[in-house]
Amino acid sequence: RKVVIVGGVAGGMSAATRLRRLDEHAEIVVFERSWYVSFANCGLPYHVGGVIEDRQALLLQTPESLGRRFGIDVRVGHEVVSIDRAAKLVSVRNLNTDRVTTESYDTLILSPGASPFVPDLPGKERALTLRNIADVDEMVAAVARKPHTAVVIGGGFIGVELAENLQLRGIDVTILELSDQILPPLDPEMAAYVAQELVEHGIDVVTGTEATVIGEHTVTLATGEEIPADLVVMSIGVRPDSHLAKDAGLEVNSRGGIVVDEFQRTSDPAIFAVGDAAEKRDALTGDAAMVPLAQTANRHGRLVADVIVGRPTSSKPVLGTAIVGVFGLMAASVGWNEKRLRAAGRRYRAIHAHPGSHAGYYPGSETLHLKLLVDADTDEILGAQAIGKDGADKRIDVIATAMRGGLKGADLADLELAYAPQFGSAKDPINMLGFIDD
Numbered sequence: 267r268k269v270v271i272v273g274g275v276a277g278g279m280s281a282a283t284r285l286r287r288l289d290e291h292a293e294i295v296v297f298e299r300s301w302y303v304s305f306a307n308c309g310l311p312y313h314v315g316g317v318i319e320d321r322q323a324l325l326l327q328t329p330e331s332l333g334r335r336f337g338i339d340v341r342v343g344h345e346v347v348s349i350d351r352a353a354k355l356v357s358v359r360n361l362n363t364d365r366v367t368t369e370s371y372d373t374l375i376l377s378p379g380a381s382p383f384v385p386d387l388p389g390k391e392r393a394l395t396l397r398n399i400a401d402v403d404e405m406v407a408a409v410a411r412k413p414h415t416a417v418v419i420g421g422g423f424i425g426v427e428l429a430e431n432l433q434l435r436g437i438d439v440t441i442l443e444l445s446d447q448i449l450p451p452l453d454p455e456m457a458a459y460v461a462q463e464l465v466e467h468g469i470d471v472v473t474g475t476e477a478t479v480i481g482e483h484t485v486t487l488a489t490g491e492e493i494p495a496d497l498v499v500m501s502i503g504v505r506p507d508s509h510l511a512k513d514a515g516l517e518v519n520s521r522g523g524i525v526v527d528e529f530q531r532t533s534d535p536a537i538f539a540v541g542d543a544a545e546k547r548d549a550l551t552g553d554a555a556m557v558p559l560a561q562t563a564n565r566h567g568r569l570v571a572d573v574i575v576g577r578p579t580s581s582k583p584v585l586g587t588a589i590v591g592v593f594g595l596m597a598a599s600v601g602w603n604e605k606r607l608r609a610a611g612r613r614y615r616a617i618h619a620h621p622g623s624h625a626g627y628y629p630g631s632e633t634l635h636l637k638l639l640v641d642a643d644t645d646e647i648l649g650a651q652a653i654g655k656d657g658a659d660k661r662i663d664v665i666a667t668a669m670r671g672g673l674k675g676a677d678l679a680d681l682e683l684a685y686a687p688q689f690g691s692a693k694d695p696i697n698m699l700g701f702i703d704d
């Protein structure tokens with residue numbers, strides 16, 4: 267069996283290595299258009315700030331190490347440019363020589379990821395984006411030129427991480443966000459805690475207005491105001507890199523996501539798609555959703571390998587569990603937020619609690635801001651958000667686990683969670699959420 271994989275990072279490489287573990291004879295070829303595979307995308311912002319000082323630490327594997335350890339044929343600097351589904355061939359351009367050759371496959375896995383979206387603004391050429399090692403090199407070089415000011419356009423996860431890291435380099439940073447709050451997965455009253463943390467660390471947060479022009483040393487807002495910007499970063503979201511699939515006639519949804527079934531099979535049974543380019547199945551409704559997160563990319567890469575070798579497996583929909591750190595403050599969420607529930611006309615109950623992260627009498631307890639959303643009729647857990655300097659990650663992970671297990675809101679009262687005063691409370695914040703009924 268010969269499996270060809272497009273994209274050698276999160277989803278693609280998870281599929282490749284799992285496949286090798288399950289089938290020692292499969293021929294596995296991975297094409298990666300950049301010069302690196304298996305790099306730590308999620309670590310990139312922290313290299314910009316110098317938190318991860320060593321660039322080499324971002325490079326988890328090399329084509330050679332993957333070849334030696336897993337017998338996987340990894341070709342970097344190779345871009346797959348088209349798919350001939352009838353002949354089961356891909357055309358591949360060697361970016362060193364510009365030569366195009368073909369490679370046959372029995373099964374093809376697409377994990378091409380998503381590209382940062384750059385709107386058509388005057389001056390957009392000056393805006394930096396962050397997706398891969400070449401981008402991080404460019405950003406690190408820009409920071410080395412000692413800019414005094416930076417504007418980060420877009421207050422999502424990557425924007426907020428980059429704002430922190432640029433500020434760590436002594437740059438005056440402004441985050442510019444079109445909507446009236448940063449971090450869209452959170453509800454406004456929860457995002458406000460994060461905005462406050464940013465402001466307390468000297469970062470300007472400007473919401474509810476858009477950039478109209480990127481000038482030589484400024485960004486102009488719709489209001490006419492000009493913000494100093496020696497450096498401009500664009501982080502307003504990503505778009506699936508699905509043109510290859512589309513050109514090959516595979517079904518693609520209205521947001522550009524490659525349509526797949528629950529086992530990640532595209533509209534062509536010999537082709538699978540995973541990761542940011544593939545559509546996901548929402549855990550609450552079963553509807554198609556786009557969720558560009560590393561865990562799902564890795565999970566689905568693994569799943570595809572199981573399916574290819576015929577191993578019995580099951581597929582779970584996506585909750586969208588996510589977390590971001592801002593100067594030591596954690597902001598985590600899972601499932602749907604209140605904005606989305608309201609827009610969908612769903613009947614829900616919102617439960618807010620502000621307990622200590624552990625017993626108040628033990629030093630170092632920090633306030634946790636928790637929000638739980640449950641169905642008003644069935645008590646099904648629909649989503650949760652947690653903000654705090656300590657223990658927000660743990661609480662969201664517990665709720666994500668409860669959601670996966672089908673527990674109801676009231677069941678949280680009965681969860682038996684580890685307790686000693688430095689770690690929690692005899693009535694853990696999670697239990698408290700389960701105590702609160704209407």
Ligand code: FAD
Pocket residue numbers: 272273274275276277278297298299300307308309310311344345346347377378379380396397398424507510540541542543558559560561563
């Ligand atoms: P990628 O990992 O992006 O890999 C796709 C690869 O395919 C790319 O290297 C691309 O060069 C290659 N490719 C595309 N087209 C072709 C072609 N035609 N031929 C050959 N190769 C091709 N997620 C989290 O859950 N937590 C985080 O903290 C987090 N932080 C992030 C921080 C940053 C800065 C970024 C950019 C992303 C972050 N993510 C995070 C998201 C996470 O990295 C992605 O969800 C995940 O990498 C998606 O995996 P993928 O395999 O779909 O795409």
